[in-house]
Amino acid sequence: MKTDSCLRYLEDPEANAGHLAECAECRALFGEHEVATKPLALDALPLAPWEGATHRAWPLVLGGVVVALIAAAVLCMIAGMTPLHVVESSFKSVQSMRAFVFTSADALRDASRGAQLAFAGAFLAVNGVLVALLRRSPRGIDA
Amino acid sequence: MRRMLRLFVPLTIVAATLVTAMIAAPAEPARTFDLKSITLQQAASMVQQSAVIVSLVAVWMLAAVALTLMSGREVRASSTEVRASALHCFTLGLVAVTSFVLTAIVFSYLIPYFIGVPLLFALAVFAVITKIYGMVAVFHAVGTLVAGARSREHLASRKWLRGDLAMAVIGALLLGAIRLIPVVGPIVWGLASVFAIGSALATKFGRREPWFLAWRPAEA
Numbered sequence: 001m002k003t004d005s006c007l008r009y010l011e012d013p014e015a016n017a018g019h020l021a022e023c024a025e026c027r028a029l030f031g032e033h034e035v036a037t038k039p040l041a042l043d044a045l046p047l048a049p050w051e052g053a054t055h056r057a058w059p060l061v062l063g064g065v066v067v068a069l070i071a072a073a074v075l076c077m078i079a080g081m082t083p084l085h086v087v088e089s090s091f092k093s094v095q096s097m098r099a100f101v102f103t104s105a106d107a108l109r110d111a112s113r114g115a116q117l118a119f120a121g122a123f124l125a126v127n128g129v130l131v132a133l134l135r136r137s138p139r140g141i142d143a
Numbered sequence: 144m145r146r147m148l149r150l151f152v153p154l155t156i157v158a159a160t161l162v163t164a165m166i167a168a169p170a171e172p173a174r175t176f177d178l179k180s181i182t183l184q185q186a187a188s189m190v191q192q193s194a195v196i197v198s199l200v201a202v203w204m205l206a207a208v209a210l211t212l213m214s215g216r217e218v219r220a221s222s223t224e225v226r227a228s229a230l231h232c233f234t235l236g237l238v239a240v241t242s243f244v245l246t247a248i249v250f251s252y253l254i255p256y257f258i259g260v261p262l263l264f265a266l267a268v269f270a271v272i273t274k275i276y277g278m279v280a281v282f283h284a285v286g287t288l289v290a291g292a293r294s295r296e297h298l299a300s301r302k303w304l305r306g307d308l309a310m311a312v313i314g315a316l317l318l319g320a321i322r323l324i325p326v327v328g329p330i331v332w333g334l335a336s337v338f339a340i341g342s343a344l345a346t347k348f349g350r351r352e353p354w355f356l357a358w359r360p361a362e363a
Binding site: 059068137 | 190191199205215216220228239294296304306351355
């Protein structure tokens with residue numbers, strides 16, 4: 001900003017637009033620059049995961065849920081099962097898991113000191129690896 | 144030290160796989176499937192099993208719809224993670240399942256000291272939430288892999304087969320149908336569960352935040 005004309009341009013750029021043609025310094029600062037750009041074809045870019053994601057296809061969703069519910073009801077009727085039976089049967093795996101955990105805990109209580117130490121070592125090792133794996137940041141959309 | 148670590152991580156993963164397989168293995172040995180020698184009682188048992196599986200698939204679908212409506216963005220982030228780094232999710236899932244089991248045994252060991260009961264309850268709640276959320280993310284991932292649009296024109300031309308909700312429902316239907324196949328079904332469902340737990344933990348339930356804060360000394 002050297003001259004009064006530069007200051008006048010700064011105060012009112014539109015009224016003094018002709019100043020840019022005279023002053024190289026102001027032209028460099030405020031003039032239009034021609035940056036080489038490539039035309040961007042948006043359709044050529046890969047489809048982002050969020051595009052169209054909020055669309056709710058209710059007919060498909062309701063159709064799928066209704067078909068599954070009807071199939072479940074028909075099969076339960078054929079098998080002569082009540083919903084209570086279904087719930088009981090589905091908890092079988094949970095019960096076996098619970099039995100496995102309690103049996104293992106009892107066995108650990110009765111085990112020798114060496115076995116208990118080995119279990120403690122395995123526990124620490126597995127949880128150490130879990131923490132190490134959890135430290136890695138997710139790749140997700142950056143992949 | 145680095146070499147030791149390089150050996151240690153795969154060994155832990157193998158151990159984790161063995162523990163998971165031991166837990167997932169059926170209590171009874173698999174019977175050979177022969178239509179000629181099948182009895183009426185066995186047939187009835189098979190129908191009952193199918194009824195239980197289909198009922199559970201219906202419940203899973205309802206859960207998928209509810210969870211996708213409540214937090215679609217998070218489910219989508221976890222689903223993307225499953226597809227972008229599947230091996231990491233699988234490894235993390237295996238190690239997490241093993242960790243859950245070992246931790247549950249340790250907490251059961253502590254039951255006589257009372258503190259074990261609330262800890263075991265908290266662990267069970269966390270494991271169930273992880274599994275449910277992760278399975279919905281896996282449904283979404285499977286649905287997107289199978290029926291997802293590949294281009295914008297493809298997406299624009301679709302009326303129903305688009306959006307998170309549709310992908311989750313299609314994935315649930317597909318995995319549910321596979322689960323009905325004897326022998327293969329439970330294996331595929333088990334693998335999906337491992338992926339599910341891995342993806343849920345890898346993305347911190349879709350929030351993509353770090354689990355642990357990095358310690359840095361305060362600058363004066």
